[in-house]
Amino acid sequence: MKSRRLILLLIFILFFTGCYNRVSIEKLSVIVGIGFDVGKDKKEIENVAEYLIFRGQREIDRGVSLEVGKTINEANSNRQLNLKKNYLLGTVRAYVISEERAKLGIKDIIDTCIRDQERNLNTIIVVSKGSCKDIFEQTPKEESTMADEVKELIEASYSSNFFTNNAGVKDLANMYYQEGRNIVIPAIEKKDSTIRIAGIAVFDKDKLKKIIPIEEAIYVNLLRNYDVKGNIALVMEDYKKAVDVECISKRKVYVDKVDGKLKYTIKLNIEGEIKLNTYNFDEENNVQKILDDIKIQLTNNLNENLNKIIERAKNDYEIDVFDIQKYAVAKYGRENEESIRESFKDCEIEVMVNTKISSTGRYK
Amino acid sequence: MNKNNTITRNQYFFVIQSAMIGIGVISLAAGVTKKAQQSGWIAIIIAGIYPILCVILSYEIYKNLNFIEYTQASEQLFGKFLTKIFTVLFSINFLFLEGAVISGLANELTFSTIKFLSPYVVVFLTSLLIYYNSVDGLKIVARLSELVFYLTIFIFLIPIYFINKGDVTNILPVVNNYGSLFTAIPTTFFAYSGVELSIAIVPLITNKMGAKGAGIAACIFTTILYTFITLVTILYMGWKLTSQLQYPFLYLVATTEIAVISNFEPLFIFIWGNKIFQTAACMHFGATYFFSEATKIPYKKSCIISSIIVAVVGIFMIPEYKRSSLTDKVMPYLVGYIFIWLIAAYILSLYKKVKKNEK
Incomplete structure (x- = not known):
């Protein structure tokens, strides 16, 4: 009796399925x-x-x-x-x-x-x-x-x-x-x-x-961006004397207020893998010296380029393209969003690049 | 005591959590973030006190009265006339809640998967199935709750997918405005409602040892699930978008990218629909129980009558904005009534117990 009732109910519901008047x-x-x-x-x-x-x-x-x-x-x-x-x-x-x-x-x-x-x-x-x-x-x-x-x-x-x-x-x-x-x-x-x-x-x-x-x-x-990959080319003279480093970057952002102005500190942790190295290929193979040299070059290169882009962002784009204001909003409250948004031109942005060469490839 | 109407302690856990967790999961985050912004998830934890208190008090009341059934207990405490009024009020409470759940299910289904059916047809069919589900008493409802619980538990895993996709800046600062936390609490009442069922079913548990613990466990489980889902939603989308969506959790599910399945949303609704259906079925048991106690119509007959009433109530709440505005208005009064009843009954039952001991 019970099962018959259930089957009847289910059959009744079946009438409502289907896509009548729908395009096949x-x-x-x-x-x-x-x-x-x-x-x-x-x-x-x-x-x-x-x-x-x-x-x-x-x-x-x-x-x-x-x-x-x-x-x-x-x-x-x-x-x-x-x-x-x-x-x-x-x-x-x-x-x-x-x-x-x-x-x-x-x-x-x-x-x-x-x-x-x-x-x-x-x-x-x-x-x-x-x-x-x-x-x-x-x-x-x-x-x-x-x-x-x-x-x-x-x-x-x-x-x-x-x-x-x-x-x-x-x-x-x-x-x-x-x-x-x-x-x-x-x-x-x-x-x-x-x-x-x-x-x-x-x-x-x-x-x-x-x-x-x-x-x-x-x-x-x-x-x-966080955890992204890209190539940085360090060209000394021309392509015959250059280093390519494939970098994976991880960033951290700290916000502070200095003299009433916002100060952002972007810490970039860059892990690089050397893909091409013709710069000191012919010299004696002191691995540590080569790596230190490349590390300094990479850091300087990045510092120069990144500071240039920060200046450009402040003066030319006039808008936060680095996705850092959200940290200020999170720290100083959501009601200050507008003032944080407007203060981008006056704020200070500091980049700290920390590079690490993880691999030199097949060559030493 | 009808044998068909008794449940075990474990089944009590399943019934209580299944009476609460339902439509609230997908729409809860919108209400709390509108009021409490990024700290809405804290409001959910605070509001979690209500179901726990409800479960504890209803257990203690019946314990003081030696676990006699609801009508007898109420008559001992309040007398015949007040009992009648209270029973009618309880039955209205459950009929309203169930109507809201059914219309919520119909709105959600016609919004997403079954666009070819009118919501009125869905309300009709759902109340038909719910009638079938609960006509044979609490035992069947409890068994089905248990089954549905295991079928849908993996929904719990979906938010985990989003934990590392979110950004912690979205929930900072943790609390902006402490006052807003308390104004957000009434928006969670609808998600937590259904726990009042414990007032009806505590005397129907066969092994009373540890029944209180099972009830509290169900409430804590619900609170954790709600908090976790809301937290992850805010973490991923930010409070602003969350507060503007009708079904924030459904949006979250729709953004999952899973291989093979192009859109996870319909599959989720298919599974979660069962859970919402079971919520309505649990509430329907409560509604019918109080309805038949109030009118003295036998349980099976009042099951039909209450099904019809529920379908009518559900039809009145058909577009989603109508439903949410109505539940926001009505819920604080219902919760207030239940709270007052519980406290009054607890104090009176203590008094009765003391009197009995003196004799």
Whole structure:
């Protein structure tokens, strides 16, 4: 009796499952990349989407569509007027924001990416120099779509140039909402019919402030990130007399108040592995002497470059790109956030580099 | 005493923790961070005193009265008329809580996984299943609670994934404003509610030795789980984003990157839905028990009636913002009532005990 009642109940509930009036899977289109752009008059929003087209078996093509609307989702629904298939937003691999759009503010992008439950929070988000259409309209070389190329590009950048692999929507949201932090995400650009990383884009609240070129971005990254990897080249005369050190950096930040001014001390612990050494290759093999020499050279090189970048950040970027103000906020209270934010120009930043050579490679 | 209605000491642990842990896990962090900012997790620890006190007092009351059942005990303490009022109030308390839990489940499911169903249908189906779950008495509810506990315990492991991903600056300074800690406490009441079930079920435990300990263990387990989840959420996202989300823990789960699974969120909801369902079932037992004691309708019949009432209550709280604003308003009064009842009953039971000893 009891089991019969249960079975009846379960069968009854089965009637409510299923996806009536839903589009079946073969009629779905897969959107892989979305670009957020703005029209020429800066009033209307342009929304670029890259999608896959399935023609029979093993014939996959891709298309790019550009739609205009007053808001992001209006542009999205306008797309359905052209596209012959329904689409899902959860499959997006990469969002690209154009420089123009980012300068106008990305508050709506952050809001819809978090609010819309269909969107995935792990999607990569980058800024592009130039328009999004330029990025998506190229023919992909290494992957099947441009969005995949953007994604792979950002994910692969982790192993060098001191980039982190935190470039998802969730990390953007964290940087936006946590006090004393600024949004810093990778920037890409079109280069000779493909794309490359152009540097890092720094936002002030939700508006793009500046795109830092890659030469400077390396040192900003080194000061900014924890547990990242990159190469430092010590060139004495030319490439025939140089040392390459692959560094893994770990940073610690201390905050103090000196004469009413904030003083940040960034301690960098750098562990290096020598990858190339033609500098004192011919000399007698006193390992300790070589290592000491390289260590001093590396420390001096880093000190010089990092202090240069700090000066530049204070006078040129005028915004905390090193992610250090959060320590001041944590120490002096969250209600002082605004004053800490504004005091960046007057504060003092000291770098203490501590290098250690962990390996000299196959050679002694 | 109906044999079907008795539970063991261990089952008491499972029932109490399962009556508390439910919808609170995914939405708790939002309320406390809105009031107490980054120190919201401390408010949860402080509020953890309420369930522990509730469990201890209800045990002591029945111990003083030699573990007679609720109605007899209440009649000895307060007399017949007041007992009637109190029983009705208890039944309203549980009906409201259960309605809130069911509508919370319906809102959460239609928000995330089952978009093709209307929330009203989910409320109807859930109350149907809950009726089936609790119609055979406390024993079945307790057994299912035990099963669901073991099925869902690994949810406890998810926050561990985020511990080293978080940034310690997000929870510093530890306390900014001590006053805000206390204003944050009422927002946790809904997560801790359900522990009042101990008032009904303490006399139904067969082996009373150590029942108090089992109850306290369940409360401590719940407090630790809540605190841990809230702490990790704040550690990872910061209080500002946490306070603006509807389901902070669900957001946290959605950001996990696990190989093979593209989005962990639906899987989590599928598993956690069972836990919420069991919370509602435990509360439904409480609601039906007090309802049948108040109206003298037999348990099985009042189970149907209370199911219908609960479904109606749940329908009134369908969009999530309606539910949270209503529970925020009502919860302090319900908790206040239960607190006053417990203290009054404890003092009276002490007095009764002393009187008995004098004789």
